[in-house]
Amino acid sequence: MKRFLSALLTLIMVLSLVSVGAMGEEKPLLTIDVYDDAANYNGIQTGWFAKVIKDRFNIELNIIASQVVGNTVYATRSEEGNLGDIILVDKAKFPEIVEAGLAKDISDKLPECENIMKFKDQIDVFNKGLTGEDGKYYGIPTEMTDTAPDTLTDDVIYSSPMLRWDLYKAAGAPELKNLDDLLDVLKKIHEIHPVNEDGDPAYPFTLWADWDGNDNMIGIANVVQLTTWYGEKLKGSAMLKPDYTFSPLYERENAYYKITKFLNKANQMGLVDPDSGTQPWDTVANKLSTGRADVMWYSWQTGFWNSVDRLNAGTGFIFIPVGDQNYYADADRYYGSDRMFGIGAGVEGEKYERIMAFLDWYASPEGVTFQHDGIEGLNYTVGEDGKFIPYKDNALMDNLPVPEEYGAGGYSDGNNQINQWIVSSICVNPLTGERFAQKYWQSYKDMTMTEMKKEWQEKFGAEDSVDWMKKNGKLLASPSVDFTPAADSNDFIALRSDVNKALCEYTWNLIMTCATDEEFEALWDEMIVQLDGFGYKELYQHDIEVWQPEVDAKKAAAEL
Amino acid sequence: MSKKTRSYVEFLYILPFLILVALMSYYPLYGWIYAFHDYMPPKPISSETFVGLKWFQFIVSNPVRRADVWRVLVNTFAMSGISLAFSWFPMVFAVFLNEIRCKPYQKFVQTVTTLPNFISWVLVYSVAFNVLSSTGAVNTVLTGLGLIDKPIAFLNSKDHIWFKMWLWLTWKNAGWAAIMYLAAISAIDDQMIEAAKVDGATRMQIIWRITFPCLLPTYFVIVMLNLANFLSNGMEQYYVFQNNFNRKTIEVLDLYVYNYATQGRGNYPLSTAISMLKSIVSVVLLFVTNTVSRLVRGEGFV
Numbered sequence: 001m002k003r004f005l006s007a008l009l010t011l012i013m014v015l016s017l018v019s020v021g022a023m024g025e026e027k028p029l030l031t032i033d034v035y036d037d038a039a040n041y042n043g044i045q046t047g048w049f050a051k052v053i054k055d056r057f058n059i060e061l062n063i064i065a066s067q068v069v070g071n072t073v074y075a076t077r078s079e080e081g082n083l084g085d086i087i088l089v090d091k092a093k094f095p096e097i098v099e100a101g102l103a104k105d106i107s108d109k110l111p112e113c114e115n116i117m118k119f120k121d122q123i124d125v126f127n128k129g130l131t132g133e134d135g136k137y138y139g140i141p142t143e144m145t146d147t148a149p150d151t152l153t154d155d156v157i158y159s160s161p162m163l164r165w166d167l168y169k170a171a172g173a174p175e176l177k178n179l180d181d182l183l184d185v186l187k188k189i190h191e192i193h194p195v196n197e198d199g200d201p202a203y204p205f206t207l208w209a210d211w212d213g214n215d216n217m218i219g220i221a222n223v224v225q226l227t228t229w230y231g232e233k234l235k236g237s238a239m240l241k242p243d244y245t246f247s248p249l250y251e252r253e254n255a256y257y258k259i260t261k262f263l264n265k266a267n268q269m270g271l272v273d274p275d276s277g278t279q280p281w282d283t284v285a286n287k288l289s290t291g292r293a294d295v296m297w298y299s300w301q302t303g304f305w306n307s308v309d310r311l312n313a314g315t316g317f318i319f320i321p322v323g324d325q326n327y328y329a330d331a332d333r334y335y336g337s338d339r340m341f342g343i344g345a346g347v348e349g350e351k352y353e354r355i356m357a358f359l360d361w362y363a364s365p366e367g368v369t370f371q372h373d374g375i376e377g378l379n380y381t382v383g384e385d386g387k388f389i390p391y392k393d394n395a396l397m398d399n400l401p402v403p404e405e406y407g408a409g410g411y412s413d414g415n416n417q418i419n420q421w422i423v424s425s426i427c428v429n430p431l432t433g434e435r436f437a438q439k440y441w442q443s444y445k446d447m448t449m450t451e452m453k454k455e456w457q458e459k460f461g462a463e464d465s466v467d468w469m470k471k472n473g474k475l476l477a478s479p480s481v482d483f484t485p486a487a488d489s490n491d492f493i494a495l496r497s498d499v500n501k502a503l504c505e506y507t508w509n510l511i512m513t514c515a516t517d518e519e520f521e522a523l524w525d526e527m528i529v530q531l532d533g534f535g536y537k538e539l540y541q542h543d544i545e546v547w548q549p550e551v552d553a554k555k556a557a558a559e560l
Numbered sequence: 561m562s563k564k565t566r567s568y569v570e571f572l573y574i575l576p577f578l579i580l581v582a583l584m585s586y587y588p589l590y591g592w593i594y595a596f597h598d599y600m601p602p603k604p605i606s607s608e609t610f611v612g613l614k615w616f617q618f619i620v621s622n623p624v625r626r627a628d629v630w631r632v633l634v635n636t637f638a639m640s641g642i643s644l645a646f647s648w649f650p651m652v653f654a655v656f657l658n659e660i661r662c663k664p665y666q667k668f669v670q671t672v673t674t675l676p677n678f679i680s681w682v683l684v685y686s687v688a689f690n691v692l693s694s695t696g697a698v699n700t701v702l703t704g705l706g707l708i709d710k711p712i713a714f715l716n717s718k719d720h721i722w723f724k725m726w727l728w729l730t731w732k733n734a735g736w737a738a739i740m741y742l743a744a745i746s747a748i749d750d751q752m753i754e755a756a757k758v759d760g761a762t763r764m765q766i767i768w769r770i771t772f773p774c775l776l777p778t779y780f781v782i783v784m785l786n787l788a789n790f791l792s793n794g795m796e797q798y799y800v801f802q803n804n805f806n807r808k809t810i811e812v813l814d815l816y817v818y819n820y821a822t823q824g825r826g827n828y829p830l831s832t833a834i835s836m837l838k839s840i841v842s843v844v845l846l847f848v849t850n851t852v853s854r855l856v857r858g859e860g861f862v
Contacts, residue, residue: 069824071824071825071826072821072822072826073603074601074602075601075826075828078601078602079601079602079604083602085819096602097598097602099603100602100603102602200695201694201695208802209803212804249677270710273694274694274711274716275693275694275695276715277716277803277805278689278693278715278716278803278805279693302660322579417758487825488825489598489600490598490599490600490827490829490830493818493826493827494618494827494830495776496825497626497819497820497827498628500823501819501823504803504804505805505807505808507804508803508804508805509804510804512713512716512805513716513805530624533622533623533624533625534624534625534628538764
């Protein structure tokens with residue numbers, strides 16, 4: 001036994017010597033710290049995406065996720081003067097990072113990155129807005145598109161009412177003129193479908209509280225999202241109306257009141273999940289994928305239910321128009337999303353070069369394919385015409401095991417944990433001539449051209465939901481502009497935090513505990529007094545000033 | 561060795577502890593400096609960011625805000641007060657536990673009641689959620705029996721939240737707190753009890769005349785320790801149980817500070833200022849207790 005062990009050890013040593021020899025001039029393993037405001041995972045990237053990067057660059061990513069370890073990590077790391085080698089932060093923080101000398105001037109290397117520089121227009125606009133006309137580069141926007149600022153590529157907008165087609169039909173498929181009609185049909189649906197297949201209770205609305213106040217927007221995230229059904233968009237604490245004017249959130253003619261009242265009525269009718277105010281998003285995600293919710297309102301929520309099988313069976317979620325609604329949608333984010341990539345100020349020499357090479361690959365067709373489409377042979381196959389065909393599209397949903405050769409582990413566990421892309425998934429992939437996102441592939445469209453979709457098209461006389469909105473004049477597409485809101489000072493951080501806390505508390509109580517309209521109105525009045533006491537009016541004035549430049553730019557873009 | 565050198569050497573013995581106290585208890589006070597600055601990461605504090613008492617004024621700047629701080633103080637005092645008022649409970653529990661004659665059963669009860677102490681509050685909440693949520697055990701049983709037709713939202717309710725929090729705390733801590741008293745009970749001289757028995761005392765009389773009086777010194781020490789923690793009644797419990805329906809009555813000082821520092825981008829100066837408020841209240845409490853002690857016992861403890 002001893003002899004066997006020593007033989008084994010010798011073998012291992014020889015092998016490792018050989019492998020070191022074989023690597024020859026390969027660069028040593030480099031660990032890159034990624035300060036990441038987008039990540040939901042903290043630590044070293046593992047699994048298949050780690051292998052992809054290591055094979056190409058011999059790099060590993062150490063992700064520092066503020067969403068996981070708490071936003072105090074931003075304070076402590078910036079006190080140390082080193083946020084990370086790669087910095088991915090909320091756009092509003094980027095100017096102060098540059099000012100504090102935490103981000104590197106990358107003017108020398110960025111122009112050599114030909115994949116990133118495909119978006120030169122957008123990068124120039126952002127950096128000019130940051131430092132003026134001196135031509136210096138600091139930041140790289142994220143999720144930029146190759147379309148135009150006023151194009152709307154999506155066939156389903158970010159938020160719209162979506163019901164299960166089979167249940168909607170079973171409830172008589174009535175025409176919905178307003179929210180009251182919607183409540184009536186949901187009541188019928190709830191009677192038809194009180195429990196899911198396993199016998200667990202199902203409700204039309206299941207809400208969650210842990211996203212409240214996110215993204216500097218005050219109020220319940222779910223309610224705020226639903227206000228876009230009436231063409232309104234919350235900017236901080238101010239409601240932007242369809243005519244580009246601002247109005248205080250708590251005014252009764254605004255959609256926040258309308259939606260809160262609607263959800264309260266739904267609750268009075270027993271249509272809201274009683275756990276709504278206390279359950280976290282994870283629980284909701286589980287309920288969505290087990291058929292315990294009958295309404296969806298984020299376009300991506302359908303990913304938890306609409307598999308190809310269910311679409312064929314006609315039980316998928318699909319947009320059902322409500323007559324008096326006027327849907328707000330952001331046009332393609334041509335100038336990118338709300339986060340920025342930068343390089344840490346302390347990165348120098350060879351490390352700098354390797355990081356820039358990695359980022360350029362991150363924006364290359366190969367890199368973007370990995371990020372948006374996954375692995376060939378696991379998530380898609382390539383047809384004879386060179387175009388992609390969906391394959392095992394539940395890999396992410398069900399965390400399918402990845403074969404050894406691709407790095408093993410679960411697919412979802414090994415997915416790109418940076419969780420933010422330079423190139424948007426609606427860009428065209430030069431390798432296939434189709435967009436990166438699966439839902440735009442011809443092969444996927446053929447697969448999902450189901451009976452259900454045909455019935456829908458016949459009933460509503462349109463190709464898809466955006467087509468219906470355009471034909472009926474119910475779409476307010478807001479053009480994309482480059483805009484960085486000024487960061488709050490401590491005074492406004494405190495005001496926003498207080499106002500948000502009070503507003504969320506009142507709104508949840510308005511929805512879940514008010515049993516009569518009188519009670520509702522009285523509590524709403526009390527809420528206004530409290531919010532004003534915490535300084536709502538001051539915050540509102542501040543937010544109008546902050547967001548007015550964006551509104552002006554949007555107005556100008558819309559008139560062009 | 562002269563007396564003088566010896567005293568220097570002996571001073572060296574306690575030096576490590578002095579350094580430890582300075583490092584762990586006094587050095588953090590330096591952090592109070594943030595309460596007087598308009599500190600905002602990533603910019604470090606400097607003379608330009610000095611704002612004096614601005615954040616303290618902010619806390620009391622208008623009636624709504626004052627009411628808010630008052631509400632938090634009331635919650636803190638109420639919940640600490642309830643646990644202080646019921647601090648005799650573990651003692652009584654220990655006494656009755658001691659009276660159980662069947663030893664295996666006694667050990668069983670003691671183990672079962674001690675175990676929750678080692679469960680973190682997060683797990684306690686998940687137990688609570690599984691038992692009390694709308695699809696939890698209690699609601700399932702009640703609807704199954706036909707007693708209710710709509711699930712009761714136990715966790716969403718703000719009614720009697722102080723008392724409920726005390727119940728959870730007791731469930732978690734009572735067994736652990738009883739250990740101290742059990743030890744004290746075992747130290748009671750058997751001769752006294754035997755003598756009482758010979759004199760014909762009943763069990764209740766023995767408990768009342770011998771056990772309780774012997775436990776009182778232990779009880780007072782523990783009450784004293786609890787008093788010191790009056791304001792730091794722990795935020796984990798309230799953090800996991802808080803939601804939009806009960807926050808008004810559950811938010812204690814520590815949780816209030818935490819929520820300020822972590823909601824949105826976080827306002828560090830303001831949270832620091834509020835946590836200083838806590839130290840001030842603590843010092844006031846200390847002097848009050850000391851005065852009371854001097855009046856009652858004739859000697860203070862500071």
